[in-house]
Each structure stands twice: as C-alpha cells, then as structure tokens.
Amino acid sequence: MKDKWNFSDYKGALSRVAFKSENSLGRRFHNDPDSIYYFLDPFLLDTEKIRLSKSYRRLADKRQVFPPNLQSNVRNRLIHTNDVVDLALIFSNILGLNSNLAEAIAYGHDIGHTPFGHLGERLIQNLSGRNFAHHVMSVIVAQKVERKGKGLNLTYETLEGILNHSRGAGEMKVNNNVSEEATLVMYADKIAYTFSDFNDAIRVGYLKEKSLPKIIKYFGENQRGRIAKTSLEFIKESSEEGKVSFSKSECSRRFAELRSWMYDNVYHTLDSESSRIETYNRLKEVASFLKDYFNGKIDPYFAISCMTDGEANDMFKQINNGGVNHLDYGFIEIVNNFIGKNLDITDVDLNKSDFVKIEN
Numbered sequence: 001m002k003d004k005w006n007f008s009d010y011k012g013a014l015s016r017v018a019f020k021s022e023n024s025l026g027r028r029f030h031n032d033p034d035s036i037y038y039f040l041d042p043f044l045l046d047t048e049k050i051r052l053s054k055s056y057r058r059l060a061d062k063r064q065v066f067p068p069n070l071q072s073n074v075r076n077r078l079i080h081t082n083d084v085v086d087l088a089l090i091f092s093n094i095l096g097l098n099s100n101l102a103e104a105i106a107y108g109h110d111i112g113h114t115p116f117g118h119l120g121e122r123l124i125q126n127l128s129g130r131n132f133a134h135h136v137m138s139v140i141v142a143q144k145v146e147r148k149g150k151g152l153n154l155t156y157e158t159l160e161g162i163l164n165h166s167r168g169a170g171e172m173k174v175n176n177n178v179s180e181e182a183t184l185v186m187y188a189d190k191i192a193y194t195f196s197d198f199n200d201a202i203r204v205g206y207l208k209e210k211s212l213p214k215i216i217k218y219f220g221e222n223q224r225g226r227i228a229k230t231s232l233e234f235i236k237e238s239s240e241e242g243k244v245s246f247s248k249s250e251c252s253r254r255f256a257e258l259r260s261w262m263y264d265n266v267y268h269t270l271d272s273e274s275s276r277i278e279t280y281n282r283l284k285e286v287a288s289f290l291k292d293y294f295n296g297k298i299d300p301y302f303a304i305s306c307m308t309d310g311e312a313n314d315m316f317k318q319i320n321n322g323g324v325n326h327l328d329y330g331f332i333e334i335v336n337n338f339i340g341k342n343l344d345i346t347d348v349d350l351n352k353s354d355f356v357k358i359e360n
Contacts (some may be wrong), residue, residue: 013242014238014243015096018181019101025352025355026155027355028153028356047103049153061309064193071200075200081106081110087191087227088102101158109165112135112136114305115311119279120283120304120307127284130345130346139159140347142159148337156355157179169268172186174186195227207266211265213258215254293324301345306331314329
C-alpha cells in the first residue's frame with residue numbers, strides 16, 4: 001500500500017509570521033504604467049509584471065542543466081522556474097504564509113540567468129574579472145533592464161527575495177534578515193532543481209542505474225514521490241520550528257547529502273566534459289566578437305548575460321561561417337537601449353531608503 005501524505009495537520013502553522021502585504025516598503029516609482037493597478041495586492045501585481053516581461057519569456061531558450069538536443073523532455077530554465085513557483089505556492093498555502101509574495105519571488109528568481117546555465121555565469125566572471133552572479137543580475141534586470149531600462153518597478157520585498165534565493169554548492173544557510181517567504185523560495189528552488197536535475201541526468205544517460213547513490217531510495221521510486229516526501233518533511237519541520245526550516249530532520253540531512261552528491265557527481269563533473277568545454281569556448285568567441293562589435297558603447301558581458309542559448313549558438317555559427325551578416329536577435333533589442341550608458345552588472349543597488357510605500 002502506498003504512503004498517503006497528509007498535509008492537513010500543518011495548515012496555517014506559520015500564519016502568525018506571514019509577511020503582511022500592507023507592510024510592504026513599496027516601490028521606487030509611483031508613475032509607472034501599472035499604477036492603475038495599485039489597488040491589487042502589491043505582490044500579485046509583481047507577479048504579473050514579471051510574467052509579462054521579456055526576461056521571463058526568454059528563459060524558455062536557456063538550459064537548466066542539459067541542452068534540449070540531448071533529449072527533448074529535459075527541463076529548461078523556464079520549466080524550472082515554474083516548478084519553483086508550484087512548490088512555493090503549495091508550501092506557502094499550507095503553512096499560511098503570504099502566497100502572493102512567495103509566488104512573485106519564485107517567478108523572478110532566475111530572470112537574470114545567463115545562457116548555458118552556470119557556464120555562462122562562470123564565463124562572464126572569468127573574462128570580465130568581475131564578481132558577476134545571476135541572483136544579483138536578476139535584481140538588476142528587474143530594476144534597470146526591463147521596459148527599455150525603466151525597470152519593472154517591483155516591491156522591495158520581492159526584489160529582496162530574488163536576491164537571496166541562491167546558495168550555490170554550499171550549505172543552505174537561512175538569512176534571518178529576510179521574510180519567511182524569501183526563505184521558503186530558497187528551499188523550494190533547491191528541492192525543485194535537485195530532483196529534476198537528477199531525473200534529467202538519468203534521462204539523457206549521464207547517470208547510469210549502477211552509479212546512482214543508495215540514498216535516492218530513501219526519497220522514493222520516482223520524481224513525484226521524492227518531491228512529495230521531501231515536501232511533507234519540509235512542511236512538518238517548518239511547522240514544528242515555528243518558522244521556515246529544513247535543517248534538523250532526518251529528511252533534511254539526507255536531502256543535503258543528496259544535493260552534495262549532485263554537485264560532486266553531476267554539476268562539477270559536467271564542467272570537465274569535452275562538450276561543456278567546447279560550449280564555453282564557443283561562447284568565448286561570441287564574447288570576443290561582441291566586444292569588438294560594440295567597441296565600448298555597450299558592456300559586452302552585459303550583452304552576453306542577456307543572450308539565450310539559441311542566440312549564442314546562432315551567432316557562433318555566423319562568426320565561423322563567413323562572418324556575421326545579421327543581428328536581428330532579441331538580446332540586441334534589449335541591449336541597444338543602453339548604448340553609451342554605464343550599467344554595472346555587479347551592483348545590485350537595492351537600498352530600503354529608495355522605496356516608498358504607495359497608499360491605495
């Protein structure tokens with residue numbers, strides 16, 4: 001008989017620590033195109049702003065881990081984002097947190113991601129010598145890139161959550177200075193990508209049955225069961241602790257172990273694969289071309305960060321097939337708004353004092 005997961009015991013367990021929408025610090029500007037919708041919950045409006053953005057749509061052509069040409073059923077960055085949204089909504093609704101805030105953070109958490117996943121992020125770091133990070137770029141995109149440089153004018157709390165979602169390969173440390181909803185999305189992100197990337201690694205043949213870690217059986221036999229079990233344990237621990245928490249239960253320890261295994265056996269080992277090195281070198285050629293093409297008028301690494309996988313691959317083909325004869329790419333439409341402007345792709349520029357509460 002299959003286990004039945006009962007979430008009803010934890011309904012509303014964290015409602016007393018939920019962020020109240022009326023306590024939002026507000027937005028930078030009052031006179032934006034969406035001001036007629038200010039009667040809405042501020043975070044519900046943030047979600048709509050993000051979902052209508054170019055950067056959100058473009059995630060469909062940015063890989064999560066594996067390129068779609070290996071197997072058409074693998075996740076891309078947009079699918080991953082939607083997976084995080086789903087978990088964030090489930091968790092926040094059960095626990096009684098602000099689901100509108102959690103949803104907005106989840107939708108926006110990766111809008112600043114580079115082409116080719118973290119490979120693109122690493123290339124920009126290496127070539128520019130700057131401390132570039134996708135979670136910082138996601139806030140920059142939201143504040144200064146979207147809408148021809150005017151930004152989406154999101155609330156402080158949504159931007160703060162986006163900025164604080166990433167943890168890399170390290171421990172999933174909780175930032176006690178952010179909302180419970182921001183911490184919830186941080187965990188939803190890790191749960192979503194760990195099991196999905198594991199699933200995709202098997203699908204494309206990168207992981208073989210004989211090499212799978214024994215610990216995976218603890219979580220279940222398939223993707224749905226693994227996420228359901230982990231979700232229940234996450235919700236249970238958070239309820240018991242009176243705050244978003246996933247570091248004290250047996251499940252949390254085993255999840256941290258599985259996540260470390262993924263970094264050691266998938267994420268880090270992929271970087272040494274010949275195909276990944278080839279992709280890095282191709283993107284490096286594209287960066288060199290863009291540096292010459294823009295000739296100081298636009299930061300070429302900003303341009304690289306805005307590209308999709310398909311755009312980078314197509315431009316590389318042009319460079320090596322007689323020269324670039326067209327630049328009708330979506331990223332060109334975006335970056336041309338910044339000709340002659342100095343956009344710092346490492347400066348998050350997120351100060352509470354710049355945000356003003358908007359009264360309905």
